[in-house]
Amino acid sequence: MTNNSQPYMIERIVSALSYITMGLAGFVWLILGLFAGATLRTFTQYHIFQSIFISILFVLLSMLLGFMGDFLSIIPFVNKIVATITFLLNMPVFIHFSVIQLFTCTLVIYCAVTSFFGRYTYIPWVSDIIDQNIGR
Numbered sequence: 001m002t003n004n005s006q007p008y009m010i011e012r013i014v015s016a017l018s019y020i021t022m023g024l025a026g027f028v029w030l031i032l033g034l035f036a037g038a039t040l041r042t043f044t045q046y047h048i049f050q051s052i053f054i055s056i057l058f059v060l061l062s063m064l065l066g067f068m069g070d071f072l073s074i075i076p077f078v079n080k081i082v083a084t085i086t087f088l089l090n091m092p093v094f095i096h097f098s099v100i101q102l103f104t105c106t107l108v109i110y111c112a113v114t115s116f117f118g119r120y121t122y123i124p125w126v127s128d129i130i131d132q133n134i135g136r
Contacts, residue, residue: 007041017112020108023054026051026052042135046130051111053129054107058104107123
């Protein structure tokens with residue numbers, strides 16, 4: 001079986017779980033593969049690395065926006081604008097989900113479902129970086 005053939009069911013399950021657990025299941029799969037001496041196929045590598053990259057990117061972006069919000073809240077008059085924007089982005093819009101949560105959940109569900117069906121998900125900029133690093 002070649003490296004570009006249809007992925008096995010276990011690979012699709014691990015790829016989907018990797019997105020749902022924000023990279024943790026994929027990281028565990030990488031460690032198990034390392035101890036077993038197995039080489040991961042391109043499909044599994046792509047989704048595991050993309051899920052880990054998205055998770056790290058989300059954490060860094062959250063921290064950066066938090067620091068910026070804290071810094072801008074010190075400045076008079078700007079603090080009211082920052083507080084309003086923060087409130088609008090975090091207030092429940094759709095079934096107790098805020099705009100940020102809705103975007104994040106939609107992205108995770110999209111990636112998990114497409115990887116479970118054996119397809120490569122494409123997220124601009126992120127997928128390009130992953131493609132360059134695994135040589136797909």
